[in-house]
Amino acid sequence: MKGELNPMEANFMENLNLTIDGNRLWNRLMAFGKIGEGDNGGVTRTSFDQKDIEARKFFLKLLEQADLSPYMDAAGNIFGQIIGKNPELPAILIGSHLDTVNSGGRFDGAMGVLMGVEVLCTLKEKGIQPERTIKVVSLTDEEGARFDYAFVGSTALVGTEGSGKLKENLAAATDKDGNSYLEAMKQASLEGEYFNEINPDLLEQAQLGKNDLKAYIEVHIEQGKVLENKDLAVGIVTGISGGEWAEVTIMGEAGHAGTTWMKERKDALTAAAECIVAIEKIAQDNIGSVATVGKLEVKPGSSNVIPGRVDFTLDVRDISNERREKTVTQIYHSIRTIAANRGLGCEIRQVQSLSSVMSSPIVMKAVKDSLQELQYPVYELPSGAAHDAMVLGELTDIGMIFVRSKSGISHHPDEWSSFEDVALGCEVLFRTTLKLL
Ligand SMILES: [Zn+2]
Incomplete structure (x- = not known):
């Protein structure tokens, strides 16, 4: 397990002149991989189970320590933020999810969330107070592994199904032990500070307005072999199936x-x-x-x-x-x-x-310009896998950056992206965010 830089990696970092702290990001990612880790190295954090709650608490503490004013909404989405000079301007949202499939990997979801934290931490350290508010979010239940019902957090933010419909679907969704989604949410709301905001009866409170966001950006592992075959660390996502x-x-x-x-x-x-x-x-x-x-x-x-x-x-x-x-x-x-x-x-x-969602040309251009600044090849590819960005596309402009997956493996203990690729992906995200702020 890589926690420290080896000389080759140190060289790579120096040459790239990274703004973000790749080592800090990596260490946080590996620490999250311990929450719900099984004997085979697979990670299991399904929605509102004990390990998911533990990860949420860990994340909230991280946001507190980084002075990022955390809060949770009625759907259990967890946000951290830096308030902009003009908070009335639509905000930039960076995020992904902390839940996993059964015995999944360390990178799927957690990497995107922690990159968001890294971007906000870097802005703070550089003393940059942006014009518009910037937020990082961990969205509730992207995988749908426990209740066979996915994209709960992003759906609540969009409210496209109507909060009544979402609530109806959650009431009907049960896990293998017969526990209903609503019951699991109510149980989680008893976990104390922040968690008491979770309220399946008031999901409409989580809904965002059309003018609340300027864009949603998500970095995710590719979960395929396209980038590996092209020998590229990162790629720009054109759209999501x-x-x-x-x-x-x-x-x-x-x-x-x-x-x-x-x-x-x-x-x-x-x-x-x-x-x-x-x-x-x-x-x-x-x-x-x-x-x-x-x-x-x-x-x-x-x-x-x-x-x-x-x-x-x-x-x-x-x-x-x-x-x-x-x-x-x-x-x-x-x-x-x-x-x-x-x-x-x-x-x-x-x-x-x-529905399929195409990436916003504005976000794609910001990613492209960032890659060119870094003198890195620009490569575009579509996403066959579904992501929260697809749901949030109904609310705001979206963009995604893919990081190379070793052998295309995902949802598996062997899921892996290298230190270098993760660091570069986050640097591209940081520069993209600066352009959009
Ligand atoms: Zn994912």
Whole structure:
């Protein structure tokens, strides 16, 4: 584990003449990686679980120590800030998330949040009081790992679903032990100072107005191999693919595996299998779309009983909203047809649907100018993975910077970005922020 600079890295830093403190950022990142760390090195902090609460407390303390006036909103989003000379001007927001998937990595989310802190700390140390307010945010539940419901914090800030709809969805979302999202939030609100602001009944209070923000900027690991293949540490994100998430139920009839003739069967699993193959084919035909069935539950789930019911998840993404809608429509039609042809029932429940968002040309130009200042190659790429920036795109201009992921691995204990790449990513973020302030 790298906590200190080796001579090669020290050389790199010197040559680059970094404004930010790469070592401080790295040490904080590694310290966060200890919260929720398992035996295999994987990090588990799912929303409002014990480790997520611990990370929130750690983050609040960090913001206090850095004199960044922390506060929490009704959705549990945690902010730090430097108030600008003209606080009525729309603010710059930098952020990401501190929650992880089960046994995920140290970099996904935490890196972007801590880079925001590093930018604000650097501004303070340089005695720069910006014209407009600058904030760093850790957004509640980006991953959706515990309750299968993601982007809670950013959705509350945008309020696009209406706070009533969001509350409804949170009430319906439960973890594997049957705890509801709302209950988990209420429980977290009892954790004392700052936490008592969490209030699922008043989520509308977290909503921001159109004039509150000038831009939202997020640095994230790439979670792919594009930058690695190009031998580049950082890249400018052009846009983020939207997605459609749904749950499908196929209803057949359970029956004895030995006594039910083939022509009499209403096997929910063979129907589901046909659906899954059809889903793959439709996505293959609509080039640019990707579709995944990642979870399947077979009931009653016995080796000698014909499956009577199958539930499976569906995840469809595409940078083109039009093409994604076409793919989704074809998939839903295909599922209904397959079920009907086999005389089975089916139900499709849309869980979440998010439009693709393009990065703001203003933010992209600020990133590009920063890279050129550093005499670093400018490279642009789209994001196939979803991020809070996609949700916040409905509220304000957004921009993202990707940092190279080793072997493209993410959501895994082996997730890794090098010290140099992280430091450079943060330096680009700092310079980008200065240009936007
Ligand atoms: Zn992430």
